[in-house]
Each structure stands twice: as structure tokens, then as C-alpha cells.
Amino acid sequence: xxxxxGFFTDTTICIGxxxxxxxxxxxxxxxxxxxxxxxxxxxxxxxxxxxxxTHWRHVKFIExxxxxxxxxxxxxxxxxxxxxxxxxxxVCPTGAIIRTEFDxxxxxxxxxxxxxxxxxxxxxxxxxxxxxxxxxxxxTLCYDRMGVGLEPACAKACPTDSIQFGTVVELRGRxxxxxxxxxxxGVDAWLYGDDPNGPLGGLNSFYLLVDKPEVYGLPAHPQxxxxxxxxxxxxxxxxxxVLGLLALVGLRKRRMxxxxxxxxPAAPGQN
Amino acid sequence: xxxxxxxxxPHWRWLIxxxxxxxxxxxxxxxxxxVLEWFGRPDDRPVIRTAYRVGLWGxxxxxxxxxxxxxxxxxxxxxLFQSANLPHVMFKAWSPISFGAWALLLFGGCAILxxxxxxxxxxxxxxxxxVGGLLGFFVAGYTGVLLSVTNRPIWADSPxxxxxxxxxxxxxxxxxxxxxxxxxxxxESSLRWLSTFDARVLVVELLLLIxxxxxxxxxxxxxxxxxxxxxxxxxxxxxxxxxxxxxxxPATGSAGLNPAVAVLIGGFLLRVVMLLASEGIExxxxxxxxxx
Ligand code: SF4
Ligand code: SF4
Numbered sequence: 001x002x003x004x005x006g007f008f009t010d011t012t013i014c015i016g017x018x019x020x021x022x023x024x025x026x027x028x029x030x031x032x033x034x035x036x037x038x039x040x041x042x043x044x045x046x047x048x049x050x051x052x053x054t055h056w057r058h059v060k061f062i063e064x065x066x067x068x069x070x071x072x073x074x075x076x077x078x079x080x081x082x083x084x085x086x087x088x089x090x091v092c093p094t095g096a097i098i099r100t101e102f103d104x105x106x107x108x109x110x111x112x113x114x115x116x117x118x119x120x121x122x123x124x125x126x127x128x129x130x131x132x133x134x135x136x137x138x139x140t141l142c143y144d145r146m147g148v149g150l151e152p153a154c155a156k157a158c159p160t161d162s163i164q165f166g167t168v169v170e171l172r173g174r175x176x177x178x179x180x181x182x183x184x185x186g187v188d189a190w191l192y193g194d195d196p197n198g199p200l201g202g203l204n205s206f207y208l209l210v211d212k213p214e215v216y217g218l219p220a221h222p223q224x225x226x227x228x229x230x231x232x233x234x235x236x237x238x239x240x241x242v243l244g245l246l247a248l249v250g251l252r253k254r255r256m257x258x259x260x261x262x263x264x265p266a267a268p269g270q271n
Numbered sequence: 272x273x274x275x276x277x278x279x280x281p282h283w284r285w286l287i288x289x290x291x292x293x294x295x296x297x298x299x300x301x302x303x304x305x306v307l308e309w310f311g312r313p314d315d316r317p318v319i320r321t322a323y324r325v326g327l328w329g330x331x332x333x334x335x336x337x338x339x340x341x342x343x344x345x346x347x348x349x350x351l352f353q354s355a356n357l358p359h360v361m362f363k364a365w366s367p368i369s370f371g372a373w374a375l376l377l378f379g380g381c382a383i384l385x386x387x388x389x390x391x392x393x394x395x396x397x398x399x400x401x402v403g404g405l406l407g408f409f410v411a412g413y414t415g416v417l418l419s420v421t422n423r424p425i426w427a428d429s430p431x432x433x434x435x436x437x438x439x440x441x442x443x444x445x446x447x448x449x450x451x452x453x454x455x456x457x458x459e460s461s462l463r464w465l466s467t468f469d470a471r472v473l474v475v476e477l478l479l480l481i482x483x484x485x486x487x488x489x490x491x492x493x494x495x496x497x498x499x500x501x502x503x504x505x506x507x508x509x510x511x512x513x514x515x516x517x518x519x520x521p522a523t524g525s526a527g528l529n530p531a532v533a534v535l536i537g538g539f540l541l542r543v544v545m546l547l548a549s550e551g552i553e554x555x556x557x558x559x560x561x562x563x
Contacts, residue, residue, distance in 0.1 A: 113341045113346035113350065116281040116342070123277070133342075228420050228427060236434045243438065243472060254460060
């Protein structure tokens with residue numbers, strides 16, 4: 001059995017070149033949208049804007065400027081987190097979403113029927129429909145490349161090694177060293193998703209950040225959708241019991257009224 | 272900001288809104304039919320028959336709506352059987368969409384039996400009605416649970432949607448049966464029972480709606496929007512309060528809108544508001560990465 005594999009993304013050395021986005025689209029043959037016409041978003045240098053069924057990598061551009069010469073850029077190449085406890089996998093009703101031998105999370109496009117439950121279940125907004133396939137799609141951590149010993153296309157293309165690929169255990173060690181190095185330089189760096197005892201059992205694709213997660217469009221406390229199942233189910237059952245009781249109370253009242261008022265009326269349509 | 276704001280919308284729009292409405296109506300109607308089958312009188316039979324038929328046609332329409340909404344409709348059966356491992360069943364008890372698919376199928380089976388195949392009033396008919404009635408209520412309520420078991424804003428921020436949808440399903444079902452009843456030979460006493468039941472359920476629904484909004488905490492500010500206005504005016508005012516007032520003080524003569532129609536419209540609007548209010552938050556996600 002191979003070891004769990006993943007990505008460590010060091011956002012401090014991302015230069016926003018988008019080579020990862022291009023390499024991913026290229027390798028995975030992801031179609032263009034809008035007939036290949038790019039619409040300018042007006043959001044910094046980011047016209048991709050979000051992860052979806054045809055963009056499995058997305059480089060975020062976050063401008064933090066108080067004045068023209070007073071501020072910084074944050075750049076982050078976002079991707080599926082390959083959660084150890086994955087919300088998408090939990091809800092998928094067709095079994096299309098599986099955990100692979102590399103501990104990554106993959107959607108089998110030939111099984112998916114496009115119900116879209118996984119889209120709403122992912123705490124990170126990673127998945128969306130691929131309009132050409134009619135199925136939900138996302139990063140596979142290049143399952144096909146890993147199978148033959150190659151690293152994922154994005155990590156291969158990244159010119160600064162902001163995206164690093166390897167075994168999760170090794171990547172964690174590397175990431176912790178990098179945090180120490182940055183701290184000695186006075187940078188307030190920290191790791192998001194590296195803790196196996198943290199939210200979702202840890203993220204196999206984790207990040208080095210220098211600001212709050214929300215700044216990067218990441219939830220502070222990602223959770224599984226099933227957290228609501230018990231309470232929601234209990235409240236619904238209780239309300240079902242109340243409604244059933246109301247129906248019965250009404251029937252009882254009718255019977256009492258009939259007893260008081262004489263025999264029941266003849267039945268129309270009765271046979 | 273709630274963590275649910277960092278997620279993507281599943282594009283569950285009009286077909287799903289319609290399904291949630293029709294499913295609630297069908298499940299609720301069959302349930303009421305089953306209650307009368309067990310505890311009613313002989314003169315309730317026309318309402319029971321109508322309730323089973325509403326359950327049957329509702330289940331058929333629900334299945335069609337759900338299938339049409341899929342990205343790959345011909346693969347609808349992948350929800351029921353393991354496509355790569357036939358004939359193994361596909362079922363996840365912890366995934367509402369998975370057990371909902373099975374519940375709808377079994378509910379449809381009960382509705383066919385009750386509406387078309389079984390002899391009325393037999394022990395078997397009663398047994399099927401009991402199973403189908405429970406499944407009917409399940410179909411009416413699980414859609415709200417399904418929404419809560421996601422990570423989306425509003426839906427996952429409260430555990431009360433299942434209870435709310437169930438109450439709404441029951442009230443719309445009683446209203447629909449009340450509307451159909453007179454043309455199908457329903458007895459006056461059955462219609463009165465339906466109308467009294469509906470009024471009581473509307474009160475429960477109103478209470479659940481208040482609890483639901485309160486349970487959202489600071490997130491309740493999402494209702495300061497067009498959806499909030501529709502919720503207040505369309506769902507609460509027109510679909511709950513007005514029919515309740517008319518129930519307490521019936522209008523003389525037959526002029527004006529039937530309150531049962533208002534209950535149906537209100538029930539539909541409830542689904543519209545709950546689905547689209549959350550779907551709309553997708554539009555703001557583009558800037559979620561730019562929160563400073
Ligand atoms: S990030 Fe989302 S899509 Fe990726 S494994 Fe986790 S839940 Fe699934
Ligand atoms: S859209 Fe496909 S992958 Fe997602 S939950 Fe539905 S069947 Fe599973």
C-alpha cells in the first residue's frame with residue numbers, strides 16, 4: 001500500500017504566474033468556457049475567479065493595500081484539499097467519489113450522474129459541474145500520473161516550488177521547517193490543514209499562510225456535512241410526531257362531536 | 272462570517288424547488304390518507320382515495336423532476352444500484368440524498384399499491400398504508416434534512432429545515448385535498464377535519480419558521496434582502512397568517528380567493544425562498560477571497 005500523498009503549498013513564494021492552472025488544464029484536457037473568450041473579471045489579475053468543473057487549480061490574487069505604496073500581495077494556488085474526512089465523499093449517493101490507494105479523493109466521471117450533492121457538501125467550494133461531461137469534477141491529484149510514478153502536472157510546472165508534492169508525512173516536516181525559517185525572519189507564518197488531529201482529520205493538500213484563513217477565502221473551521229444529520233433528523237421526527245398527533249386529536253374531536261350530535265352522516269361515494 | 276460562505280452553490284434551482292414542493296404535497300397527502308384509513312370512518316373513503324392518488328402522481332412527478340435535474344439523467348439508477356458492481360444496492364444511511372432516493376422509490380411503490388392495486392379496506396391495504404404513510408412523511412421532510420446536511424449558507428446553519436418542510440408538506444397536502452375534495456364526493460365532516468388540521472399545522476409551521484430564523488443567529492441578516500421580503504409577505508403573511516385569519520373568521524359567501532390556494536402558494540414560495548436565498552450567495556463568492 002502506497003503512503004498518503006499530497007501537496008504542500010507555500011503561498012509566500014507563489015509569484016502568480018498561473019503555470020499550475022495552465023498545466024492542469026492542459027494535462028487533464030479541461031475545456032475552455034464561453035467559446036474560449038476570456039471575460040475580464042475586474043478582480044486584480046484573476047480572471048479565473050474560482051475553482052470549478054473546468055478549473056481544478058485557481059491562483060488567488062489578494063491585494064492588501066492601505067495606500068499606493070503601502071501594502072502587499074498575497075497569492076495562493078488553490079486546489080482540492082483531498083480531505084482525510086471528505087464531505088464530498090460522505091454524501092455522494094452514487095459512490096462515484098472514492099478514496100484512492102494514495103489517500104486522495106477522486107470522482108469517477110463514468111459513475112457520477114450529476115446530482116451535485118458533493119458541490120454543496122465540500123466545505124471549500126472546490127467542486128462544480130463540468131458542462132461538457134455533465135458530471136461533477138475536480139482535481140484528482142493527477143491519479144493517472146501518480147499511477148506511473150510521475151508528480152502531478154501543477155507541481156511539475158510550478159517554477160518556484162510553491163506547490164510541492166510528496167508523501168504527506170514528509171511534506172509536513174518540510175512545511176514546519178519553512179514556518180520556523182519564516183518566523184526567524186519576522187514573518188508571522190502558520191500552517192493551515194496540516195494537523196491530523198485538526199478539522200477533517202487533516203488536509204492532504206495543506207497550506208502555509210501569513211494571514212487569517214478567511215483572507216484567502218478558506219473557512220476557519222471546515223466541517224463535515226453530517227454534523228447536522230442527527231439534530232436535523234431528530235427535530236424532523238419530533239415534528240412528524242406532533243403533526244401525527246394533531247391529525248389524531250382532530251379525528252377524536254370529530255368522533256366526540258358526532259356522538260354528541262347523533263349518528264354519522266351517510267357516506268357520499270361509499271361503496 | 273459563517274464558514275458556510277466559502278462554499279459553492281449546487282445549482283439546485285426550479286426543478287428541485289418544484290420537486291421539494293410536489294414531494295411534500297404527495298408525502299403529506301398519502302400520510303393523511305393513511306391516518307384516515309386507520310382511524311377514519313367509512314364516509315372518509317373519497318378523501319382517502321384522493322390522497323392515495325395525489326401520493327401516486329406526486330411520486331411519479333417527483334421522480335421525473337429529480338431525473339431531469341441530473342447532469343446525466345440516464346444514470347439516475349446509479350443512485351439505487353452500484354453501476355460498476357451490479358446487482359449490488361447503492362445505499363448510504365448517512366447521506367440524505369441516498370436514503371431519500373430509496374424512500375421515494377418505496378413510497379411510490381406503496382402509492383401504486385394503495386391507489387391502484389389493493390382492495391380497499393383490507394388488512395393488507397391497511398398495512399401498506401401504514402408503511403406508505405411513514406414513508407410519505409419521510410419524503411416530505413427529508414428534503415429539508417438534505418439541505419441541512421451540506422455546508423451551504425442558511426441550509427447548514429440551522430437544523431430546523433427538515434421539520435419546517437415537513438409541516439409545510441402536511442399543510443399544503445391538507446389544503447390540496449380540501450380543494451379537490453368537493454369534486455370527488457368528499458363528506459362534509461372529512462373536509463372539516465382537513466381544514467381544522469390545516470389551521471393547526473399552519474400554527475406549527477409559523478412557530479417552526481420563527482425558531483428556524485432565530486436559530487440562524489447573526490446570520491439571520493441574510494433575510495434583509497428580497498428573499499426576506501418574500502418570506503415575510505409571501506410565505507408568512509399570505510401563505511400562513513391570512514389563511515389562519517380566514518379559518519378563524521370565515522368570509523360570508525364564496526367570493527374571493529380560497530385560503531387553501533394561499534396555503535399552496537405559500538408552501539411553494541417557502542421552497543423558492545429557502546433554495547434561492549442560499550443559491551444566490553454563490554454570486555458573492557467571487558469576492559470571498561478578497562475579504563480584508
Ligand atoms: S476539498 Fe472538497 S472536494 Fe476536495 S476532498 Fe475535501 S470535500 Fe472533497
Ligand atoms: S454529482 Fe456526481 S460525484 Fe457529486 S455527489 Fe452526485 S453522483 Fe457523486
